[in-house]
Amino acid sequence: MAVDVKPDPQSLGENPLIEGLERLPVPATTLTIFGVTGDLAHRKLLPALYNLAHEGALPERFNLVGVARREMPTDEFRAVAKAAIEKFSRRPPDATVLEGLLGRMHYVGFSFDDVPSYGRLSATLDQLDEDGGGKLNRNYYLSTAPEYFPVIVGALKEAGLNYDPDVDIRCIIEKPFGTDLESALSLQQVVDHVFREQQVYRIDHYLGKETVQNVMAFRFANFMFEPVWNRNYIESIQITAAEDIGIGSRAGYYDKSGALRDLVQNHMLQLLTLVCMEPPGTFEADKVRDEKVKVLQAITPPTPEEVRRDTVRAQYTAGVEGGEEVAGYLGTDGVPDDSRTETYAALRLEVHNWRWAGVPIFLRTGKRLARKVTEIAVQLKPVPHLAFQSHGSVGVKPNQLVLTMQPNEGVSLSLGAKIPGSSMRIRPVNMEFNYGSAFMSQSPEAYERLILDAMRGEATLFTRSDEVIAQWSIIDPILKAWAEDTEPLHTYASGSGGPTAADDLIAPHRWRGL
Numbered sequence: 001m002a003v004d005v006k007p008d009p010q011s012l013g014e015n016p017l018i019e020g021l022e023r024l025p026v027p028a029t030t031l032t033i034f035g036v037t038g039d040l041a042h043r044k045l046l047p048a049l050y051n052l053a054h055e056g057a058l059p060e061r062f063n064l065v066g067v068a069r070r071e072m073p074t075d076e077f078r079a080v081a082k083a084a085i086e087k088f089s090r091r092p093p094d095a096t097v098l099e100g101l102l103g104r105m106h107y108v109g110f111s112f113d114d115v116p117s118y119g120r121l122s123a124t125l126d127q128l129d130e131d132g133g134g135k136l137n138r139n140y141y142l143s144t145a146p147e148y149f150p151v152i153v154g155a156l157k158e159a160g161l162n163y164d165p166d167v168d169i170r171c172i173i174e175k176p177f178g179t180d181l182e183s184a185l186s187l188q189q190v191v192d193h194v195f196r197e198q199q200v201y202r203i204d205h206y207l208g209k210e211t212v213q214n215v216m217a218f219r220f221a222n223f224m225f226e227p228v229w230n231r232n233y234i235e236s237i238q239i240t241a242a243e244d245i246g247i248g249s250r251a252g253y254y255d256k257s258g259a260l261r262d263l264v265q266n267h268m269l270q271l272l273t274l275v276c277m278e279p280p281g282t283f284e285a286d287k288v289r290d291e292k293v294k295v296l297q298a299i300t301p302p303t304p305e306e307v308r309r310d311t312v313r314a315q316y317t318a319g320v321e322g323g324e325e326v327a328g329y330l331g332t333d334g335v336p337d338d339s340r341t342e343t344y345a346a347l348r349l350e351v352h353n354w355r356w357a358g359v360p361i362f363l364r365t366g367k368r369l370a371r372k373v374t375e376i377a378v379q380l381k382p383v384p385h386l387a388f389q390s391h392g393s394v395g396v397k398p399n400q401l402v403l404t405m406q407p408n409e410g411v412s413l414s415l416g417a418k419i420p421g422s423s424m425r426i427r428p429v430n431m432e433f434n435y436g437s438a439f440m441s442q443s444p445e446a447y448e449r450l451i452l453d454a455m456r457g458e459a460t461l462f463t464r465s466d467e468v469i470a471q472w473s474i475i476d477p478i479l480k481a482w483a484e485d486t487e488p489l490h491t492y493a494s495g496s497g498g499p500t501a502a503d504d505l506i507a508p509h510r511w512r513g514l
């Protein structure tokens, strides 16, 4: 039976997913989501599937099988999925499309460590193949707590679900892939035992964001920036991933993680690789990822002395956010009173290669900061000589290029311009490109793009094993040094721009205002 989905006529021809679909077909697939009753599935994965259905991007033969611990009949699961989609979809659901999609959803309840129960999953998948008149590709999406990743991967092998010569079997793994270098290596060993690397799709949802992909488009589709994209012209780079929200109800996860593991090890290092990588020969997955890995491997893991000098960690205290008084991290439900977990991290890194040697790259991220913003600011060097200095052109500032991922998606270039009038007075003005007004369409959610790419076998926007290991190699010495707790854990008020110690870290440069 085909899914009754109608493409949105308004989005046809404009939508990058539809254009992508024309290039690479999406094969008939059964997607199994482990952890389908969880937070991520509800807020992101199920709504993403709905939006793909709405755009006509799902294959005609598509099924979703949800797996979680609780027992419930498929009808009840469909009602749960419907409620999640109605609540979190980026567009109001169309009843016909939604019913069509729900009709393709099935549920199998068992505990992930109950290996014999994978037989029930296997039987469900076989039945769906039979109902559809032939075998479908199988994608397993591990949207579970990370301790279950090796458990599920191992059980898939025991149940013989990891390989079929007739169809493609893929395993999509959520973050975090390990909690430090050692655990990432040991998870990789388990995965290697069960799947070939080409079958594995490690999620870093930032790579699914349109604006993050635009970093590559911007660099590699515009000739004018390449000549200056190096240590001769670029003075420093600042990457910010600031959030205004606290940790919500995720204390159990977050207190064991902290900002360094939660955002720096993955999303921020990915942004750094996109800014610093060499142009790949083609946009094939391995060509792109080869270049990204080279960048990561050119960052020397910091020594204890460098950790002391080049990193800052901090925790938020009570303050005012969005006009309301909010509690500090230590006053949050589920956070131990004596927690030393950082909710803010700032660091200085350097890519030791011909292009970037000597250019400081500053990273900062934190919860409960003044506002949400994710951006990369590239600071160019000042002009070598100002001919009209005697005319009072004191307002001349070096050019700065800011790529904003969210919330105001776009690119801004600051230029010196003459103030109208008789004297040669200069002040900075901004040349802006804004996604919303340039394309007049809503960007798809990151998970829409990533789910579709995984089904197509397109791995460019997923993290390869050597990439994730290289990321942990950079972060691991910092984790170890911070775990010794000899470095100060600074504080910052909720709603502020972060700890003053981070200003000292970046001096004589300055963080962009939040």
Ligand SMILES: NC(=O)C1=CN([C@@H]2O[C@H](COP(=O)(O)OP(=O)(O)OC[C@H]3O[C@@H](n4cnc5c(N)ncnc54)[C@H](OP(=O)(O)O)[C@@H]3O)[C@@H](O)[C@H]2O)C=CC1
Pocket (backbone or CB within 6 Å): 034, 035, 036, 037, 038, 039, 040, 041, 067, 068, 069, 070, 110, 111, 112, 113, 142, 143, 144, 145, 146, 174, 175, 176
């Ligand atoms: N939530 C988020 O915003 C983000 C999450 N992630 C990652 O996504 C993954 C999932 O996170 P999240 O959805 O928040 O997690 P949740 O804790 O909300 O959900 C966990 C899911 O796993 C199921 N489950 C737990 N234990 C078992 C078990 N023993 N056997 C079978 N099912 C079990 C639960 O089923 P039941 O309800 O029946 O107990 C539930 O469906 C994690 O790796 C997380 O790091 C990544 C980015 C953001």
Ligand SMILES: O=C1O[C@H](COP(=O)(O)O)[C@@H](O)[C@H](O)[C@H]1O
Pocket (backbone or CB within 6 Å): 243, 262, 263, 374
């Ligand atoms: O992976 C994570 O990302 C979110 C931030 O994602 P965004 O798309 O809203 O920028 C972060 O809040 C969360 O702690 C982290 O686990």
